[in-house]
Amino acid sequence: MELVRVVSHNTHKRMVACLQGQIGTDAEKRHKKLPLTSLSQAMQDGGNQLGEESLIGKMMEMCGDAENRLASELMQHEMNIEKEILDPLNQLAELDIPNILKQRRQLAKLVLDYDSARARWLQATKSIISGTNTQSLTAKADSLKEEVDEAMNKMELCKDQLSADMYNFFSKEADYARYYVMLLEAQADYHRKSLTLLESVLPTxxxxQDSWTEKPAFGTALDEHLKRSSREIALPIEACVMMLLETGMKEEGLFRIAAGASKLKKLKAALDCSTSQLEEFYSDPHAVAGALKSYLRELPEPLMTYQLYDEWIQASNVSDPDKRLQALWVTCDQLPKNNKANFRYLIKFLAKLAQESDINKMTPSNIAIVLGPNLLWAKTEGSLAEMAAATSVHVVTIIEPIIQHADWFFPEDVDFNVSGMFSMPAPLPNNVNHLTPPDYDSGTIERKRPGSMVGPEAAPRPSTNVIIALIAQLNHHRVKVYHLHVFLSPVSLTGPREPRPRARSPSPSSNNTSAVLRSLSRAY
Incomplete structure (x- = not known):
């Protein structure tokens, strides 16, 4: 970072020199003494120091070469250069980076203070053992322990702030590098004789600049982010979902309880920087959930799109539940490819989260209330509160049934670790307690999609004793948990329900298990 400050400072200094031209010399000497020639050299040196891995370094090399060619046709507009380029570079070199370096020095001092306080406290605790005045020594040790805790809190707070500022700095490297592109653009406007040359340089x-992948994800259009990062699922969505699958599924009030502002800011900055160092956030699922909500809210266009807003609202107004589901399915099927893939990924996760509602209290209804307004809002003028009030009622009636019937809307299985960047959580133990879903509809009831065939009627359900026997046989045959879903839903003990979707064809390895299921279903 000090190197970036130094080369930025040198570049700013050379630009200021360019505002003063030398008159009265021949063309060759004037070209050699032009400030632009010195600027060109400074840029190329800075680019070489930063290396090929730095976007700023690459930009400085290209701009330095262009400046050398433009030096022979100097016609500069000083005010524009000062406003658009000199001031931002000065801000970067003299304020932004020095502030970060100052925080780094402050952190080093706080670390020393903490080490010193801890050493005094440890010495005091040792004195208690060997001393005679135990009460006095204990009081002194307690006082020193408070100093240690205070020093540690100050150190951690400074560390978090420094990390956030550094993440923000590196995530904006593309913005800082653009100053050099803007320099060429400004010169193209005021160096008419050099316009042809500039037009040939600028596209390169x-x-x-556009090919650089390290750009912020928050506030960037979904298609642009996916194209730039060559991803199928947006990084903030996948990263947050994977972290929540690991540690947040049983957290009460997820997406409802607000996270700490500093931790949330740090996590967003880390995701913007595309860092893989996210281990510290696994212990704070509320910060992860807050980052996911913030990403969805900051999209320039909602995930469920402005284009389909009216269709979503019309579908939610259908009174008949079955027809409402049909209308929602038709609208969902019209989503653009990238939006649909990310919406499907998110809904599958939310349905999985709702399965733990007995513990986390996040039923499909609660999830729809807190997360729905971040998925769909109107493209209208007005305050955020007005937009949320106008949309929230409809959004709940849209999102809640989609979560409840997630497997009907999106029957395909989802691999949450799409990119392979994360480790999957350990599977739950294969016992009955984990097989029984919550009391709300699990989303597997048969609904007739447009043009689909009507599913089979529900078969009579086996009794509780038969279920226990069935579990024993299935465990003997090592059947996967999802094979039990037809028999072990909450309503299996209370009576028939609406028809369910036609089951998948069993694989050759499960023929014996399928025979057991069929024989028991016929018998009962």
Whole structure:
């Protein structure tokens, strides 16, 4: 970071020199003494120091070469250069980076203070053992322990702030590098004789800028982020879902309880920087949930799109529940490819989260209330509160049934670790307690999609004793948990329900298990 400050400072200094031209010399000497020639050299040196891995370094090399060619046709507009380029570079070199370096020095001091306080406390605790005045020594040790805790809190707070500022700095590297592109653009406007040259240089530089993948994800259009990062699922969505699957599924009030502002800011900055160092956030699922909500809310266009807003609202107004589901399915099927893939991924996760509602209190209804307004809102003028009030009622009636019937809307299985960047959580033990879903509808009832065939009628359910026997036989045949879903839903003990979807064809390895299931269902 000090190197970036140094080369930015040198570049700013050379730009200021460019505002003063030398008159009265021949063309060759004037070209050699032009400030732009010195600027060109400074840029190329800075680019070489930063290396090929740095976007700023690449931009400085390209701009330095262009400046050397433009030096012979100097016609500069000083005010524009000062406003658009000199001031931001000065801000970066003299304020932004020095502030971060100052925080780094402050953190080093706080670390020393903490080490010193801890050493005094340890010495005091040892004195208690060997001393005679135990009461006095204990009081002194307690006082020193408070100093240690205070020093540690100050150190951690400073560390978090420094980390957030550094993540923000590196995530904005593309913005800082653009100052050099803007320099060429400004010169193209005021160096008319050099316009042809600039037009041949700018596309190359802009292509390098656009090809740089380290750009913020928050506030960036979904399609742009996916294209730039060559991903199927947006990084903030996948990262947050994977962290929540690991540690947040049983957290009460997930998505409802607000996270700490500093921790949330740090996590968002880390995701913007595309860092893989996210281990510290696994212990704070509320911060992870807050980051996911923030990403969805900050999308320029909602995940469920402005284009289909009216269709979603019309579908939610259908009074008949079955027809409402049909209308929602038709609208969902019209989502653009990237939006549909990410919406499907998110809904599958939310349905999985709702299965733990007995513990986390997040039923499909509660999830729809707190998360729905971040998935769909109107493209209208007005305050955020007005938009939320106008949309929230409809959004709940849209999102809740989609979560309840997630497997009907999206029958395909989802691999949450799409990119392979994360480790999957350990599977739950294969016992009955984990097989029984919550009391709300699990989403497997048969609903007739447009153009689909009507599913079979529900078969009579076996008794409780038969279920126990069935579990023993299935465990003997090592059947996977999802094979029990038809028999072990909450209503299996209370009576028939609406028809369920036609089951998948069993694999050759499960023929024996399928025979057991069929014989028991016929018998009962």
């Amino acid at each position: 530089i802009q292509a390098q």
